[in-house]
Amino acid sequence: MARLFSHEDIVELAKNSGVPVINGLTDLLHPCQALADIYTIKKNFKRLKGLKLVYLGDGNNNVTHSLMLICSKLGIDMIVSCPKNYFPDMDIAKQSLENCKKSGCDFKVVTVPKEAAKDADILYTDSWVSMGEESEKAERIRAFAPYQLDSELLKLAKRNCVVMHCLPAHRGYEIKSEVMDGKHSVIFDQAENRLHTEKGILALLLK
Numbered sequence: 790m791a792r793l794f795s796h797e798d799i800v801e802l803a804k805n806s807g808v809p810v811i812n813g814l815t816d817l818l819h820p821c822q823a824l825a826d827i828y829t830i831k832k833n834f835k836r837l838k839g840l841k842l843v844y845l846g847d848g849n850n851n852v853t854h855s856l857m858l859i860c861s862k863l864g865i866d867m868i869v870s871c872p873k874n875y876f877p878d879m880d881i882a883k884q885s886l887e888n889c890k891k892s893g894c895d896f897k898v899v900t901v902p903k904e905a906a907k908d909a910d911i912l913y914t915d916s917w918v919s920m921g922e923e924s925e926k927a928e929r930i931r932a933f934a935p936y937q938l939d940s941e942l943l944k945l946a947k948r949n950c951v952v953m954h955c956l957p958a959h960r961g962y963e964i965k966s967e968v969m970d971g972k973h974s975v976i977f978d979q980a981e982n983r984l985h986t987e988k989g990i991l992a993l994l995l996k
């Protein structure tokens with residue numbers, strides 16, 4: 790397993806490796822996180838198809854991209870709500886739309902968070918400043934401030950919605966403590982589920 794900054798590096802590592810290489814996170818994708826997220830969602834709702842996942846904040850982010858790919862494969866409607874300068878990667882968006890056609894779900898990007906959060910089953914956010922982006926901190930905080938996950942946004946979602954975050958979280962930035970510690974949060978179950986799904990990946994690869 791490798792956690793690297795540049796996605797090209799893990800592709801090169803995998804090409805030259807005699808054993809499977811697990812992507813532990815790159816600047817483009819975070820597939821292990823997405824697997825744990827789906828497991829967490831399935832445990833909560835007992836189904837996947839037809840659910841609506843709303844991602845708020847940085848659209849051009851490894852967690853967002855992996856969620857786009859997995860949700861579109863599994864029939865989960867996904868809305869990314871982010872500022873114009875932080876839209877998701879175009880190739881991944883195209884791939885997600887292709888997947889949506891096959892599985893019969895929707896994927897879209899909207900800039901207005903209140904529009905996106907309406908009737909959500911899952912509200913998801915991640916750090917506004919990912920690893921390697923520390924020098925852009927001030928401008929990112931300014932750009933993402935309207936996308937903060939607070940109790941006002943939560944009110945717009947479904948009554949039994951769940952709140953997710955891949956951690957580490959920054960309270961008072963992408964998520965308010967009232968939401969992180971509130972009754973809709975499954976954030977710490979989600980973190981535990983990383984362990985179980987990683988065991989699953991290893992079991993599969995060692996077969």
Ligand code: NVA
Pocket residue numbers: 814819850851852915916918919920955956957
């Ligand atoms: N988007 C975050 C995920 C951390 C697990 C980052 O890359 O820093």
